[in-house]
Amino acid sequence: MDKLVIEGGRPLSGSIAIQGAKNAALPILAASMLVEGKVTIDQVPRLLDIEVMLNILRDLGCRAEHENQTVTLDTSGASSSHIPETLMRQMRSSIFLMGPLLARYGEVTIYQPGGCAIGERKIDLHLQGLIALGAEIVEEGSRIVCYAKRLKGADVHLDFPSVGATENIMMAAVLADGVTTITNAAREPEIQDLQRFLNAMGAKVIGAGTDTITVEGVDKLTPCRYTVIPDRIVTGTIMVAAAATKGSVTLRNTYPAHLTSLIHVLRRAGVQIEVDGDIIRVGSASRPRSIDRVVTSPYPAFPTDLQSQVMVLLALADGVSVMKETIFEGRFKHVDELARMGADIRVDLNAAIIRGVPRLYGATVEATDLRAGAALVIAGLAAQGKTVVEQIHHIDRGYDGIETMLQQLGARITRAKAIANNPVLPKAVRSLNE
Numbered sequence: 001m002d003k004l005v006i007e008g009g010r011p012l013s014g015s016i017a018i019q020g021a022k023n024a025a026l027p028i029l030a031a032s033m034l035v036e037g038k039v040t041i042d043q044v045p046r047l048l049d050i051e052v053m054l055n056i057l058r059d060l061g062c063r064a065e066h067e068n069q070t071v072t073l074d075t076s077g078a079s080s081s082h083i084p085e086t087l088m089r090q091m092r093s094s095i096f097l098m099g100p101l102l103a104r105y106g107e108v109t110i111y112q113p114g115g116c117a118i119g120e121r122k123i124d125l126h127l128q129g130l131i132a133l134g135a136e137i138v139e140e141g142s143r144i145v146c147y148a149k150r151l152k153g154a155d156v157h158l159d160f161p162s163v164g165a166t167e168n169i170m171m172a173a174v175l176a177d178g179v180t181t182i183t184n185a186a187r188e189p190e191i192q193d194l195q196r197f198l199n200a201m202g203a204k205v206i207g208a209g210t211d212t213i214t215v216e217g218v219d220k221l222t223p224c225r226y227t228v229i230p231d232r233i234v235t236g237t238i239m240v241a242a243a244a245t246k247g248s249v250t251l252r253n254t255y256p257a258h259l260t261s262l263i264h265v266l267r268r269a270g271v272q273i274e275v276d277g278d279i280i281r282v283g284s285a286s287r288p289r290s291i292d293r294v295v296t297s298p299y300p301a302f303p304t305d306l307q308s309q310v311m312v313l314l315a316l317a318d319g320v321s322v323m324k325e326t327i328f329e330g331r332f333k334h335v336d337e338l339a340r341m342g343a344d345i346r347v348d349l350n351a352a353i354i355r356g357v358p359r360l361y362g363a364t365v366e367a368t369d370l371r372a373g374a375a376l377v378i379a380g381l382a383a384q385g386k387t388v389v390e391q392i393h394h395i396d397r398g399y400d401g402i403e404t405m406l407q408q409l410g411a412r413i414t415r416a417k418a419i420a421n422n423p424v425l426p427k428a429v430r431s432l433n434e
């Protein structure tokens with residue numbers, strides 16, 4: 001397994017451009033299955049999850065290439081509506097194919113999806129939405145078979161504004177007979193991006209970004225070329241890293257309006273932030289201030305995907321802060337790892353009580369999930385001494401070359417390649433390390 005090795009204590013400085021959004025690209029790639037022909041998607045980051053999605057699409061019979069940041073996909077050879085369990089289990093986002101495949105073939109066989117261990121992450125809202133559109137669903141162990149000769153538009157109310165369920169239902173409804181209305185829909189920017197992509201192919205979707213989305217079914221879509229939005233969570237991660245290292249960083253290719261809640265929290269912590277079109281400048285010279293309460297909630301409130309990163313900043317703040325996690329019940333796994341670096345954080349049910357310390361110290365720590373891993377990288381950059389972050393395949397799910405990005409900002413961070421992958425070593429030595 002690769003590791004990241006960080007020599008901490010250097011302020012980040014300089015300028016970088018932000019990658020395209022993982023959470024927009026994944027449903028958009030899945031939605032491409034709704035159309036027959038060649039689809040081109042630009043600004044697609046090179047990530048493990050994207051690779052898994054492209055492998056699933058290839059397994060379904062598509063041709064898929066990812067060169068630089070552009071994916072070209074030809075869905076015309078696709079014929080399968082069955083996703084093998086081994087592929088389904090490689091990430092949560094495999095579930096996005098359920099709606100599009102059902103709409104295209106009238107049937108789909110999938111399995112319970114995999115993904116980071118941050119909570120139970122049921123798929124009941126996805127299934128309820130498809131049942132409302134007329135699907136019949138048979139569950140046998142982890143296997144799920146859905147049938148619907150032709151889906152029918154319906155009113156779907158979500159008990160919780162689930163991002164994935166909103167997207168799956170939108171995608172299924174695009175080729176349904178009649179009108180579908182989703183109420184208590186999630187409002188995340190990635191849902192607006194999916195709406196723009198679907199409409200670029202000829203769908204009739206309105207309302208994304210509000211809590212009511214209306215989809216008027218159409219008979220057929222036409223292929224298109226589309227550019228994914230910038231990744232707001234990667235943007236936020238670098239903003240926090242700049243603040244935690246008392247650095248000064250300019251971020252290009254951002255969408256600041258998607259980060260209003262983070263900007264508000266960082267300003268409360270005393271971080272200087274300037275917004276100028278698609279550029280965000282972040283600077284901080286002094287110790288952060290504590291914040292009495294940060295609560296994660298669905299967009300536009302503070303995102304769960306930035307909770308662990310901001311916790312690192314607050315771990316270095318002057319005073320006591322409280323962060324409450326309301327989306328995922330298992331998203332405090334970074335706390336034990338941060339404690340190894342000298343952080344003083346106590347977890348009480350879904351609240352973390354963070355007593356700021358003047359400094360963190362380098363240690364060997366383990367990324368337990370994607371954003372926990374990003375938080376440990378920030379902690380390593382801010383800490384005194386050397387930090388080694390292990391299990392970084394989690395980080396590679398969401399950050400396109402995190403070390404290269406941070407090196408551009410002056411960080412001393414390198415990727416130590418696993419010996420097992422090192423072709424220079426004799427095979428016998430490599431196999432000892434596998």
Ligand SMILES: CC(=O)N[C@H]1[C@@H](OP(=O)(O)OP(=O)(O)OC[C@H]2O[C@@H](n3ccc(=O)[nH]c3=O)[C@H](O)[C@@H]2O)O[C@H](CO)[C@@H](O)[C@@H]1O
Pocket residue numbers: 022023024026092093119120121122123124125126127160161162163164165186190298304305327328329
């Ligand atoms: C690829 C992608 O876009 N991932 C994002 C998406 O995940 P994802 O779409 O999985 O997140 P959801 O909004 O669906 O999940 C939020 C909460 O609802 C629960 N739930 C969800 C669906 C369901 O059928 N039943 C159910 O109980 C989940 O367990 C969780 O507690 O939104 C999350 C919340 O902003 C982000 O952290 C993820 O980065």
Ligand SMILES: C=C(OP(=O)(O)O)C(=O)O
Pocket residue numbers: 023092093115116305370371398
């Ligand atoms: C939880 C995340 O993603 P996913 O839904 O793909 O697991 C994330 O991006 O932080």
